[in-house]
Amino acid sequence: MHLNHLAALLLTTLCTVATVEAAEVQVAVASNFTAPLQAIAADFEKATGHKVVAAYGATGQFYTQIKNGAPFEVFLAADDSTPARLETEGDTVKGSRFTYAIGTLALWSAKTGYVDDNGQALKDNAFRHLSIANPKVAPYGLAATQVLDRLGLATQVKDKIVEGQNITQAYQFVSTGNAELGFVALSQVYKDGKLTSGSAWIVPARLHDPIKQDAVILGKGRDNPAATALMDYLKGPQAAAILQAYGYQR
Known part of the structure; x- marks a missing residue:
């Protein structure tokens, strides 16, 4: 016992x-x-x-x-x-x-070959919708607006922007085809040194605050x-x- x-x-x-x-x-x-x-x-x-x-x-x-x-x-x-x-x-x-x-910002499209290594698709402005995260609450969204400002494109694309509540929703707008391209976190579309899908421009760090x-x-x-x-x-x-x-x- x-x-x-x-x-x-x-x-x-x-x-x-x-x-x-x-x-x-x-x-x-x-x-x-x-x-x-x-x-x-x-x-x-x-x-x-x-x-x-x-x-x-x-x-x-x-x-x-x-x-x-x-x-x-x-x-x-x-x-x-x-x-x-x-x-x-x-x-x-x-x-x-x-x-x-x-973090690293990327301009991404779910379509292969749509975005080249220099982001020319953004400058061509031939798309209907550009997805970004809400810049008021999402730092990647704020970085995206800084890129547009520094490239002198903010006014031209203003009416084409669709805002996601966060970077996940911004990614979803592009992945579902509701936007032809969008600014996302590279980590969402990149693994082991390569893109997991679509096409992307890795945005140079000089175009936005770290x-x-x-x-x-x-x-x-x-x-x-x-x-x-x-x-x-x-x-x-x-x-x-x-x-x-x-x-x-x-």
């Missing part, structure tokens, strides 16, 4: 330790980082036992949700200004913010070991390899 009681106590202790060691982390993820984060999360779970529970959306909308008490513990934004703002406003763990990726994407631990993740572990993992070599495969810089 005594041995059975001891065995039961030991089992309970082991289960408690396992529960403490393996935790979940609620992560708000910019839409452009959907595919890379899914790959990173799978590797992270195998390596650490921690589980990533991710929500994907526009950075600006996540800001509003976080300010309204959403249960996110880590924020992987599509810019550096939104996490910095949350930091200034006291909603993050100080010292946790860092740039996890530098798309520095920052990560930060939010106040709700302060005492969650999985939040800290995820941030450490994002800085490591396994995550770096995945980032590179999807066309991100570090």
